[in-house]
Amino acid sequence: MILRTLFLSLLLSATVFAHGVFHNIVDGAVAIRVTAPNNIAIDNAKITIYAPESSLPFTKGKTDLNGNFAFVPDSHGKWKVDIDVPSDHGSHLKSFHVTIDEKQNVKEFEKTPYDRYLNIISALGFLFGIFGIISLLKTRKKDTN
Structure with a gap:
């Protein structure tokens, strides 16, 4: 009887894994x-x-x-x-x-054109910024004289 119950419970537990999610x-x-x-x-x-x-x-x-x-x-x-x-x-x-x-x-x-040319646009922005600062400093020196 115990062997029969053990076999039946083993058989039932094996079918539980058939419906699992892996x-x-x-x-x-x-x-x-x-x-x-x-x-x-x-x-x-x-x-x-x-x-x-x-x-x-x-x-x-x-x-x-x-x-x-x-x-x-x-x-x-x-x-x-x-x-x-x-x-x-x-x-x-x-x-x-x-x-x-x-x-x-x-x-x-x-890549999108924006991504492709981002470095070029950034470098141009940096250069324009530098030239803008230089121009500002030059005009300030002329104004003080």
Whole structure:
């Protein structure tokens, strides 16, 4: 009787694990964060991912409350990302490419023109500031004479 009860409880406990929830951490995922220009996260932005040389979507989804979306690429190459942010005055569409290397890591991605030219704009602003200070000091010296 005890052996029968032990066998039955073992059998029932094995079926409990069949309905469990398991998780795993995946290396090589590509995460995209969608924000407004003032760095505020945009939730529910529609994301469509296209594999290299494919016209059919690899995956689709929406960003979470923090503006994040992630996918795991299954091959290397240039992946296309389409972002559609709906608003009261129409959709804001954004499209760019992400290059994935053979190890499934992000090799490079297209940046916005602002990000690409930020260093140049900063250097020009610094130079204009220096020349402005020099001009101000020169005009003050002339005014005191």
